Amino acid sequence: MAETTxxxxxxxxxxxxxxxxxLSLVSRKLVSGKIRGERRSKKKGISVDFADYRNYVRGDDIRFIDWxxxxxxxxxxxxxxxEEEDLSVYLLLDTSKSMASGDPAKFEYGKKLAAALGYLALTNxxxxxxxxxxxxxTEQLEPIRIKNRVWRLFDYLSSLSCDGPTDLPxxxxxxxxxxARRGIVVLISDFLDPTGYEEALKxxxxxxxxxxxxxxxxxEEVDPKYGGHLKLIDSETGEEVEVTLNAKLREVYKKKVAAYVSSLQDYCSSRGIYYLSTRTDFEIERLVLDYLRRVGFVR
Known part of the structure; x- marks a missing residue:
């Protein structure tokens, strides 16, 4: 029975x-594998060159019929x-408990971002x-490459929930x-792992x-608005800490967050990893359609 969307x-x-x-995702470094008849960047150029004809067989893509x-x-x-090169796209989504925080939650934002990037991949x-x-x-969505199965991607992402601590490495x-097949890997995470991020990226x-x-x-992680006497609870371990958050301590905290972001960005840059930080109050559409186009990740 045919699958429907x-x-x-x-x-x-x-x-x-x-x-x-x-739009489509852009690989700046690699392409591998072969497929006929679709958009791919070739080793000796980006054009799509006609090669031959064959009889149409039921199930073929009607876009390539010569009318x-x-x-x-x-x-x-x-x-x-x-023959042109096709692209493997891997999306890694952090579903640890810390991703449940925020308004909107980092987890919900991450699912929508994964849905958008996955849709881009399947469209092409x-x-x-x-x-x-x-x-x-870990929960896997096994490889798919046909646009009319995009509902599997959306169903899979919608079914996910946050649970457990982070273990990036x-x-x-x-x-x-x-x-093992080389491709584009998009790691979507809040990178809140006490063991660090270095081994994971390596x-x-x-x-x-x-x-x-x-x-x-x-x-609120970037610029907390709350203050006074607070009880902070680690969302993953349940550990509680009581603090009095005044203006001075808030500034110290903000500097530490900025230093962490800068350190992660520098680490990525030094190893050829493309890094992007975004707050969850930044519109997904603007992120994908504007910013990711400007940095050359999509075109």
């Missing part, structure tokens, strides 16, 4: 999806193109796989072992993936 995905608005269909020949011969022929027939992770737990090592680079690190931050 629900009329309206729950994560992204239809108008946003229509805009995404005009001029049909008009002359009353037969359906499919245009073939030179890239090979897409998604991994959701926290300590000791082991999660990324497990991913690197599972997916694991992704060990497979020679092209890595994009997208750092999600709750506005």
């Amino acid at each position: 629900p009329a309206k995905p729950t994560l992204l608005e239809p108008e946003f999806l229509r805009k995404l269909e005009q 001029n020949i049909f008009g002359r011969l009353d037969k359906l022929f499919l245009k073939l193109f030179e 027939y890239d090979r897409l796989a998604v991994t959701a992770f926290s300590a000791g737990r 082991n999660s990324c090592r497990d991913f690197a072992i599972r997916y 694991a992704l680079l060990s497979r020679r993936h092209e890595v994009f690190a997208i750092h999600l931050m709750d506005p």
